[in-house]
Amino acid sequence: MTWAEMQPLLEQGTLDTLYMVLWATVVTVLGGLPLGILLVLTDKGGLLQNLPVNKVVGAIVNIGRSLPFIILLIALIPFTTLVVGTFIGPTAMIVPLAIGAIPFFARLVETSVREVDHGLVEAVQAMGGGIPTIVRKVLLPQALPSLVSGVTTTVIVLIGYSAMAGAVGGEGLGSKAVTYGYQRFDTTFMLVTVVVLVLIVTVVQLIGDGVVRLLARRGRTA
Amino acid sequence: MITTSGLTKVYESRGRQVTALDGVDLHVREGEVFGVIGQSGAGKSSLIRCVNLLERPTSGTVTVDGVDLTALAGKGRRAGKDLRRARSSIGMVFQHFNLLSSRTVKDNIELPLEILGVSGAERSRRALELLDLVGLADKAKSYPGQLSGGQKQRVGIARALAGEPKVLLSDEATSALDPETTRSILQLLRDLNQQLGLTVLLITHEMDVVKTICDSAALMQHGRVVESGTVGELLATPGSQLAAELFPVSGTHTGPDRTVVDVTFHGDAATQPVISQLSRTYNIDISILGAAMDTVGGKQIGRMRIELPGRYEDNVVPVGFLREQGLQVEVVEESLTEETVVQDAATLLVKEGAK
Numbered sequence: 182m183t184w185a186e187m188q189p190l191l192e193q194g195t196l197d198t199l200y201m202v203l204w205a206t207v208v209t210v211l212g213g214l215p216l217g218i219l220l221v222l223t224d225k226g227g228l229l230q231n232l233p234v235n236k237v238v239g240a241i242v243n244i245g246r247s248l249p250f251i252i253l254l255i256a257l258i259p260f261t262t263l264v265v266g267t268f269i270g271p272t273a274m275i276v277p278l279a280i281g282a283i284p285f286f287a288r289l290v291e292t293s294v295r296e297v298d299h300g301l302v303e304a305v306q307a308m309g310g311g312i313p314t315i316v317r318k319v320l321l322p323q324a325l326p327s328l329v330s331g332v333t334t335t336v337i338v339l340i341g342y343s344a345m346a347g348a349v350g351g352e353g354l355g356s357k358a359v360t361y362g363y364q365r366f367d368t369t370f371m372l373v374t375v376v377v378l379v380l381i382v383t384v385v386q387l388i389g390d391g392v393v394r395l396l397a398r399r400g401r402t403a
Numbered sequence: 404m405i406t407t408s409g410l411t412k413v414y415e416s417r418g419r420q421v422t423a424l425d426g427v428d429l430h431v432r433e434g435e436v437f438g439v440i441g442q443s444g445a446g447k448s449s450l451i452r453c454v455n456l457l458e459r460p461t462s463g464t465v466t467v468d469g470v471d472l473t474a475l476a477g478k479g480r481r482a483g484k485d486l487r488r489a490r491s492s493i494g495m496v497f498q499h500f501n502l503l504s505s506r507t508v509k510d511n512i513e514l515p516l517e518i519l520g521v522s523g524a525e526r527s528r529r530a531l532e533l534l535d536l537v538g539l540a541d542k543a544k545s546y547p548g549q550l551s552g553g554q555k556q557r558v559g560i561a562r563a564l565a566g567e568p569k570v571l572l573s574d575e576a577t578s579a580l581d582p583e584t585t586r587s588i589l590q591l592l593r594d595l596n597q598q599l600g601l602t603v604l605l606i607t608h609e610m611d612v613v614k615t616i617c618d619s620a621a622l623m624q625h626g627r628v629v630e631s632g633t634v635g636e637l638l639a640t641p642g643s644q645l646a647a648e649l650f651p652v653s654g655t656h657t658g659p660d661r662t663v664v665d666v667t668f669h670g671d672a673a674t675q676p677v678i679s680q681l682s683r684t685y686n687i688d689i690s691i692l693g694a695a696m697d698t699v700g701g702k703q704i705g706r707m708r709i710e711l712p713g714r715y716e717d718n719v720v721p722v723g724f725l726r727e728q729g730l731q732v733e734v735v736e737e738s739l740t741e742e743t744v745v746q747d748a749a750t751l752l753v754k755e756g757a758k
Contacts, residue, residue: 230480304501306482307455308515308566309491318514322505399505399546 182361182370190357190370191377197271198353198381201346202339205278209335212283214328216242217290218316228302228312245284250342253281254349269350278342282335289331293324326396333389337382344378354378404570404602405431405454410463412449412626423449424460425626431619433569436596436603438613440645441623447606450623451574454604455493456486467493468569491519494563498575500555502547508558509534509543515565533561537591553584560591564599571595573605577612589615610648620645635670635704639731652708654692662711662718663692667731668703677728678709685721687711708735 216238222228223235248256254277261268261276301319310318321328344355354374362371412424423446431437441447452458454465456476464473467489475485482490502511512530521529534540537557547555556576563571573592577585593616595601607613613620621631622645630637630645637646646667656663666677682689689709696705711718715734725732 228481298499298501300497300499300501301503303457304495304497305514305518306457307490307493307495307572308518308562309487309489310518311482311487314518318517319503323503325505396505399548 182367187370187373190361191354191373194352194354194357194374195377195381198340198343198355198378201271201274201278201343201351201353202336204272204275205282205339205343206332206336208275208279209282209286209339210332212279213286213335214290216283216287218294218320220287220291221294221320222312222316228315242284242287245280246288248281250277250281250345251348253277254346258349271352274343274346274351274353278339278346281342282339285338286331286335289334290324290328293327293331294320296327297323326393329389329392329396333386333393336385336389340378340382340385404433404468405429405437405604406464406466407450407454408464410450410453410465411461412446412453412458413461422626424453424463426463427623427626427628429621429628429631431602431604433602434596434600435618436593436605436616438617438620439604439606439623439628440608440610440613440620441606442608445623446626447608447623448574449626451572451604451606454572455490455495456482491515491566492568492570494560494566494568494571496556496559496563496571496573496576498578500547500552500559500579502555502558502562504547506546507543508539508545508547508550511547511558512562512565515562519566529565530561533564534558536564536595537561551584552580553587556580556584556588557591560588560595564595564601569600569602571601571603573603575607576605578607578609582611585609585612586615592616613645614649620649638667638669638704638706641731641733646706650695650706652693652695652706654708654710657690657692657710660712660714662713662715662722663735664709664711664718664722664725665733665735666707666709666725667733668696668705668707669731670702670704675728677725677730678707681721681724684724687721 220235220238220242223231223238225232257277257280258268261273264276265273267273297320301323302315305315305319343351343353344358347353347356347359354377358371358374361367362374407427407429410424410427411422414421414423425446427446427450429439429450439447439450449458453460454467456465456472459476460473464471466472470489472486472489475483475489477483503514506514509527509530512533513526516526516529531540531543534543537560539554539557539561542550542554547558550558559576571592577588580588589612592603592605596603605612605617617634619631619633620637621628623629630640630643632640634649637643638650640646652665654663678689678691681687689711692708692710694705694707696703696707698704711721722732722734
């Protein structure tokens with residue numbers, strides 16, 4: 182395959198990948214953030230201690246995390262069809278991508294939020310703040326750098342998942358690599374796709390690290 | 404202003420029960436600085452956390468400014484609306500400051516006002532006013548990470564005052580600070596106490612803190628208050644450990660046939676220069692071996708160890724004179740003075756029935 186032939190495939194693949202990953206990230210954050218906070222609040226000694234809820238949510242998250250993504254992709258086909266109307270194409274892929282990443286991100290959120298100094302929670306309680314205030318004004322802002330780190334990691338995991346989605350009717354770079362690189366034995370194209378994926382991951386990581394550094398710098402230097 | 408009665412806190416840990424508070428009765432008067440001192444593990448931290456119900460007492464009641472907080476708390480673990488409202492009128496400062504590193508100094512001070520639902524412009528005005536009050540007017544835009552420990556605690560104090568509380572709880576507020584900063588923070592607390600009429604309940608393990616600013620003090624041991632009262636009352640209590648530590652005196656007999664006595668001035672006593680009167684009236688030479696004295700409102704308070712020539716039998720009349728002046732006199736036995744250690748001073752004293 183010549184470069185002229187590769188270029189449109191790569192462009193389309195990259196756009197599809199970014200589209201899937203971007204929207205999947207949005208859904209993952211919207212779903213995983215409350216779930217992670219719920220895990221912290223309902224845990225033993227938490228502000229909303231409720232062990233049955235904690236155990237059930239924890240179990241669901243663990244099941245979600247232990248299912249191989251490729252299995253989840255296939256298992257979710259009926260659900261995806263129900264939500265999107267089809268299970269093929271980049272839009273349809275957002276559903277399994279998000280569902281696969283939500284448990285992962287929820288655990289990252291849980292770890293980040295747990296690291297917030299309990300003294301700060303106590304201080305806000307002493308001011309008369311309730312749980313919504315504590316979550317909005319203490320837990321989330323204080324955990325923000327760590328949460329951004331978690332989002333970066335999640336985006337990168339989603340890029341990996343999205344490549345896998347290519348095997349089950351998704352679009353994107355992964356799908357292109359499978360169709361043109363693997364099935365047609367075009368090693369050059371395969372390598373080029375991998376390079377593009379590496380570049381995307383690198384850029385995402387750099388942006389994420391940059392934001393974290395920016396957030397963490399608050400209050401350190403004059 | 405703050406009254407606890409029969410306050411008990413029992414922690415359950417792996418099936419074992421640990422009693423942190425064992426029937427604590429405490430009374431803090433309006434406008435005073437009250438210090439609770441004790442070693443770590445004595446229960447003072449549990450005590451101060453029970454006052455605003457950050458920890459639920461197992462039994463007993465807490466009343467702050469006439470409101471029974473324990474009644475507001477209800478049964479659930481979560482703090483209801485009434486309790487949260489009551490808490491917002493009790494300021495609290497912490498050993499580790501507990502400032503939000505993600506917010507500027509000014510925004511940290513605004514936080515309690517946000518919780519109270521104060522409008523933005525008003526919040527800003529109050530925060531700047533409070534910053535000025537604690538002497539940090541130029542640090543509004545700084546982040547806590549850019550401040551020194553003492554400055555952080557000033558921000559913590561400003562934040563605690565934002566809700567215009569009548570009561571300030573201080574949880575080891577100076578324990579993470581160096582001695583000089585400690586003094587300046589204590590001075591600030593003293594000023595606020597006097598300017599705003601703020602009642603301060605502080606817990607500490609440093610006797611210096613009590614010495615510097617407290618009007619009253621309580622000593623906690625094993626979850627109980629073993630001594631409590633105003634500094635004057637404590638001094639008037641024979642054998643008081645707190646008095647002995649607040650006003651330590653030492654010094655030993657300089658020779659045989661001498662009488663060493665500890666004289667306690669507890670504020671209500673005569674304001675005349677009794678020692679020189681004693682010397683002149685009975686024509687005896689008195690040496691002062693040691694003294695820890697303060698003058699509060701023109702009255703002398705503290706203890707003094709003096710030596711009179713001759714055995715005790717020869718000094719019955721001068722000692723009687725001191726007692727007539729309203730002073731408390733305890734005779735220190737010769738054999739014991741040699742090993743007198745400041746901390747043990749109280750227990751080593753031969754207790755004379757002081758009338």
